[in-house]
Amino acid sequence: MSQAPRPLSLQAAQRLILDTEPFLSCDDCFDLVDRYVEALLSDPSHDHPAMRIHLAGCAACAEEARSLMWLVAEERGLDPAPALRHLGDGPA
Ligand SMILES: [Zn+2]
Numbered sequence: 442m443s444q445a446p447r448p449l450s451l452q453a454a455q456r457l458i459l460d461t462e463p464f465l466s467c468d469d470c471f472d473l474v475d476r477y478v479e480a481l482l483s484d485p486s487h488d489h490p491a492m493r494i495h496l497a498g499c500a501a502c503a504e505e506a507r508s509l510m511w512l513v514a515e516e517r518g519l520d521p522a523p524a525l526r527h528l529g530d531g532p533a
Pocket residue numbers: 466467470495499501502503
């Protein structure tokens with residue numbers, strides 16, 4: 442956890458307020474992971490606290506998210522590195 446804190450966007454702040462239960466189940470995570478991966482690939486500064494927290498603590502879902510990220514990035518000709526770093530991976 443050596444990352445410098447970044448200022449919250451208004452949207453992120455609103456999501457934080459709306460997320461009264463930030464801890465997802467694996468089922469919830471599975472439902473959201475497609476959109477999360479897409480959002481991260483198109484905007485690496487995207488944040489979804491509940492997903493981030495779940496993926497940080499759940500190796501199975503984190504692995505799923507990584508695989509999906511590589512797949513989607515390849516399909517779109519995008520560089521998955523910034524998004525993967527968001528998942529907690531170090532530089533490739
Ligand atoms: Zn999980």
